[in-house]
Amino acid sequence: MFFHPGRTPRGVVVAALAAVALLAPTGQAGAADSRAAAPPLRELAAESGRFLGLGVNGPLLDQANYTAVAGTEFSSLTPGNEMKWGSVEPTRGSYSWAGADRIVDYAEAHDQEVHGHTLVWHSQLPDWVANGTFADGELRQVMTDHVATEVGRYAGRIARWDVVNEPLNEDGTLRDTVFLREIGPDYIADALRAARAADPDARLYINDYNTDGLGAKSDGMYELVTSLLDAGVPLDGVGFQAHLILGQVPASMEQNLRRFADLGLEVAVTELDVRMQLPSDAAKLQQQAVDYGAVVGACVAVDGCAGVTLWGFTDADSWIPPTFPGQGAALPWDENYQPKPAYHAIVEALGGDPAPEPEPGSCVADYRVTNRWNAGSTVDVRVTTGQPIAGWTVTFGLPVGESVVSSWNTSLTQSGTTVTARNVSWNGTVGAGGTLGFGFQTNSGAVNAAPVLSLNGTTCTTAGQAPS
Ligand code: G3I
Numbered sequence: 001m002f003f004h005p006g007r008t009p010r011g012v013v014v015a016a017l018a019a020v021a022l023l024a025p026t027g028q029a030g031a032a033d034s035r036a037a038a039p040p041l042r043e044l045a046a047e048s049g050r051f052l053g054l055g056v057n058g059p060l061l062d063q064a065n066y067t068a069v070a071g072t073e074f075s076s077l078t079p080g081n082e083m084k085w086g087s088v089e090p091t092r093g094s095y096s097w098a099g100a101d102r103i104v105d106y107a108e109a110h111d112q113e114v115h116g117h118t119l120v121w122h123s124q125l126p127d128w129v130a131n132g133t134f135a136d137g138e139l140r141q142v143m144t145d146h147v148a149t150e151v152g153r154y155a156g157r158i159a160r161w162d163v164v165n166e167p168l169n170e171d172g173t174l175r176d177t178v179f180l181r182e183i184g185p186d187y188i189a190d191a192l193r194a195a196r197a198a199d200p201d202a203r204l205y206i207n208d209y210n211t212d213g214l215g216a217k218s219d220g221m222y223e224l225v226t227s228l229l230d231a232g233v234p235l236d237g238v239g240f241q242a243h244l245i246l247g248q249v250p251a252s253m254e255q256n257l258r259r260f261a262d263l264g265l266e267v268a269v270t271e272l273d274v275r276m277q278l279p280s281d282a283a284k285l286q287q288q289a290v291d292y293g294a295v296v297g298a299c300v301a302v303d304g305c306a307g308v309t310l311w312g313f314t315d316a317d318s319w320i321p322p323t324f325p326g327q328g329a330a331l332p333w334d335e336n337y338q339p340k341p342a343y344h345a346i347v348e349a350l351g352g353d354p355a356p357e358p359e360p361g362s363c364v365a366d367y368r369v370t371n372r373w374n375a376g377s378t379v380d381v382r383v384t385t386g387q388p389i390a391g392w393t394v395t396f397g398l399p400v401g402e403s404v405v406s407s408w409n410t411s412l413t414q415s416g417t418t419v420t421a422r423n424v425s426w427n428g429t430v431g432a433g434g435t436l437g438f439g440f441q442t443n444s445g446a447v448n449a450a451p452v453l454s455l456n457g458t459t460c461t462t463a464g465q466a467p468s
Pocket of ligand 1: 080081123124165241271319
């Protein structure tokens with residue numbers, strides 16, 4: 001069974017990070033954006049019945065600033081590496097599930113779907129598969145056993161599986177892989193059948209890159225999936241990775257998604273990023289916003305498009321820089337975890353409105369508990385100012401007995417129940433309509449109402465309320 005992405009509970013305690021504006025410590029031109037808070041992307045996506053997903057980096061789920069976004073903005077998680085064959089079965093018959101389990105547990109704790117990635121792929125294979133010697137028919141059995149074992153382990157907990165990943169050459173023919181060589185073209189159907197048998201409720205996908213627009217490779221994908229459907233092979237969806245280059249979103253993307261959806265298949269954008277030559281500048285970031293908006297807009301325009309997954313959210317964690325030297329800045333949050341123009345373009349493509357800016361002399365505060373456990377919680381604070389400020393002091397109260405144990409992006413002190421958070425050297429200057437932000441961790445997991453906050457002595461209204 002799989003669940004649809006639900007709305008994140010709103011209000012006093014649990015909600016998402018949203019648009020913020022800080023002067024980034026690197027001083028990167030135009031990196032952050034000065035508009036105020038919008039609802040979590042997952043809520044906006046859910047309005048049209050879609051998911052908004054994240055290709056997640058498992059080890060980073062230990063970091064408060066990472067999980068503050070990962071756990072709240074997204075309604076689907078795709079493990080970036082932890083479910084690949086080389087990760088889960090490095091030695092034949094010996095499975096290692098810890099990384100994958102962690103992500104599935106995390107997703108369930110945050111009311112998120114899981115997009116399983118990936119079962120049969122020529123890359124990140126263990127050596128015993130990639131370079132093994134197999135008797136006739138042996139690799140078919142090895143492959144279907146692997147699929148049955150992994151899908152079976154998570155049966156009922158995975159919404160979608162990339163059963164076969166990147167099976168095509170650029171000309172649309174089948175890629176030369178160990179599976180094609182040893183098993184023949186039927187390896188794709190065999191893998192799909194094994195997955196269906198192991199979890200009848202998971203939606204089974206074929207996923208590839210450079211198939212986003214019309215062209216030889218996507219024609220090859222179209223022929224492949226048509227032949228599989230004609231043969232009664234269990235296939236539910238086609239994934240379009242969308243690893244794109246600045247300014248090069250295919251104009252035919254919507255048309256391409258639609259022709260697959262018209263086959264009765266679900267389609268999804270599965271690994272979106274838009275890379276650019278570094279350094280970034282305001283013009284490039286604006287083009288990137290246009291590109292993100294175009295991709296998300298293409299999905300929203302196609303009824304059968306289930307959602308969009310970003311291949312990471314922060315430029316501090318992306319596969320691009322190590323893979324394409326000199327390129328990067330491919331994601332909607334910058335290296336300091338601040339939303340870029342691309343973030344706002346996604347908001348708008350999902351039908352969201354930029355939040356109104358406060359009047360001069362007023363401020364709007366957004367106090368959000370981003371994680372809570374038995375004896376602790378993390379909180380993200382955003383305050384949007386109606387006038388320019390050069391240095392800020394934010395004050396608020398905590399319940400008796402609740403103490404701040406650590407904080408970030410602020411110099412914070414506590415006296416009794418009163419907390420005073422001041423800017424640090426790099427984030428004191430905020431323009432009119434801009435947002436300052438900081439976070440902290442406390443020793444209490446109790447559920448309490450959000451406190452009233454003041455900015456430089458002015459009491460702020462709470463996000464979502466009209467300024468009085
Ligand atoms: O875990 C080791 C670490 O111990 C070691 O210190 C480090 C040194 O290089 O490597 C780490 O492993 C890296 C792994 O990501 C985890 O970070 C590998 O070297 C690196 O090759 C691997 O890259 C992954 C890549 O797939 C491999 O092809 C990326 O994270 C992952 O984002 C990327 O994702 C793929 C999709 O699965 C399929 N579509 C294309 C997409 C981008 O390549």
